Amino acid sequence: MTPGRPRVEGDWLLVPAPQQHRPFRLFCFPHAGGDATAYLPLAHALAPLAEVWALRMPARGGRGRHPMPATFDRLVRTVVAELGPHLEGPFGFYGQSLGALLAFETARALPLGRRPRLLVTASAQPPSAWTDGRPQHRDAEELLRLAGMGDLVSADPELREIALHAIRTDLEVRHTYRYRPAPPIESDxxxxxxxxxxxxxxxxxxxxxxxxxxTFGLTVVPGGHLLATVEQRGPAELLTSLITSRPARPAEPRGPVRPVGSARPVDLDHLYDLDRTDRPDQPDLRRQKEQQWSAPRSI
Incomplete structure (x- = not known):
C-alpha cells in the first residue's frame, strides 16, 4: 500500500510517509544539525511495517525562526510534551549521535508503561560519557564534516551559514547536559x-x-559516524529486523490523551514555508536556502 503525503503534527513532528493502518511507530531523533526531512528514505524503506515520525528541531528548515529550549532538560520536557499524545500502540525511538542521547533521556522522562518498546542508538557514546559540559572549539569545516554537510554547502556561503547555525544551536544545548544516574529503563x-x-x-x-x-544488543556495520545516506539501506534493514523481532506484548493501559487538531498534510517541497510571515510576492531567499540544505541526505 502506497504511503500518504507527508504531514506535520504541530511544530515538532513530521510524518514523511503516513500509513493508513496503525503499524509500529518509530520516532526518529536527528543528529546535531540534522533535519526531519532526511528521514523520508527511511520512512519509505520501513513502510508498511513501521510509520516514521521525525523530530523537527528548531533553528532549521521550516522552524528557522523558532528558538531552541535553553537547556537540555527543557528540551527533553518539551519533546515529552509534544510526543505524549502520539504514544499509543507499539512504538520505538531511533536516535543518531546527539539524537540518541535525546531519545534516551526522553524515554527516561516518560512514565512507566508509556516508554518505547525499542530504543535504537546509533553512533553515540553511553549517557554517562556525555559529562563534559565545556564547549569543544571545533572549526567550521570540522563541524560541517562531522555533520555530513561539508560538500553540500561548500560552494554556497549563505547555505553554509544556515547549516552552521543549526549545528551550533544543537551543540549549545548539548553542553548544558548533565547525566543523572537513575534505574534502567525497561525498553529493549x-x-x-x-x-x-x-x-x-x-x-x-x-x-x-x-x-x-x-534485552541489549550491539551491531557494528560498515560506515563512518553518519551511518545512513539516501543510498545506504543498512540501517533500514537493521531496524526492520529489530522491529519484527519484538515479541508481542499486551497493550499497556493508557491515560487520557488530549485531542490533536494540528495535523495537516504538507507538500514536502513547501514544508519550509509553513511558518512564513513575509508577503507571497516577496519570496524569502533564506528559507529557500534552508530547503536546499535540508533535502534528504543523511539520517
Missing part, C-alpha cells in the same frame, strides 16, 4: 556503530547495556 535497547567511525569504537559502547533492564 540496541546500539549500532560504524566500523570506520572516527569518534567511537565498539569497545566504548558496552556501557549502554546497564541502562536497560530489557
Amino acid at each position: 535497547l540496541h546500539t549500532v556503530v560504524g566500523d570506520a567511525d572516527p569518534m567511537l569504537g565498539a569497545g566504548q559502547l558496552d556501557d549502554w547495556a546497564r541502562h536497560t533492564s530489557g
Whole structure:
C-alpha cells in the first residue's frame, strides 16, 4: 500500500510517509544539525511495517525562526510534551549521535508503561560519557564534516551559514547536559556503530547495556559516524529486523490523551514555508536556502 503525503503534527513532528493502518511507530531523533526531512528514505524503506515520525528541531528548515529550549532538560520536557499524545500502540525511538542521547533521556522522562518498546542508538557514546559540559572549539569545516554537510554547502556561503547555525544551536544545548544516574529503563535497547567511525569504537559502547533492564544488543556495520545516506539501506534493514523481532506484548493501559487538531498534510517541497510571515510576492531567499540544505541526505 502506497504511503500518504507527508504531514506535520504541530511544530515538532513530521510524518514523511503516513500509513493508513496503525503499524509500529518509530520516532526518529536527528543528529546535531540534522533535519526531519532526511528521514523520508527511511520512512519509505520501513513502510508498511513501521510509520516514521521525525523530530523537527528548531533553528532549521521550516522552524528557522523558532528558538531552541535553553537547556537540555527543557528540551527533553518539551519533546515529552509534544510526543505524549502520539504514544499509543507499539512504538520505538531511533536516535543518531546527539539524537540518541535525546531519545534516551526522553524515554527516561516518560512514565512507566508509556516508554518505547525499542530504543535504537546509533553512533553515540553511553549517557554517562556525555559529562563534559565545556564547549569543544571545533572549526567550521570540522563541524560541517562531522555533520555530513561539508560538500553540500561548500560552494554556497549563505547555505553554509544556515547549516552552521543549526549545528551550533544543537551543540549549545548539548553542553548544558548533565547525566543523572537513575534505574534502567525497561525498553529493549540496541546500539549500532560504524566500523570506520572516527569518534567511537565498539569497545566504548558496552556501557549502554546497564541502562536497560530489557534485552541489549550491539551491531557494528560498515560506515563512518553518519551511518545512513539516501543510498545506504543498512540501517533500514537493521531496524526492520529489530522491529519484527519484538515479541508481542499486551497493550499497556493508557491515560487520557488530549485531542490533536494540528495535523495537516504538507507538500514536502513547501514544508519550509509553513511558518512564513513575509508577503507571497516577496519570496524569502533564506528559507529557500534552508530547503536546499535540508533535502534528504543523511539520517
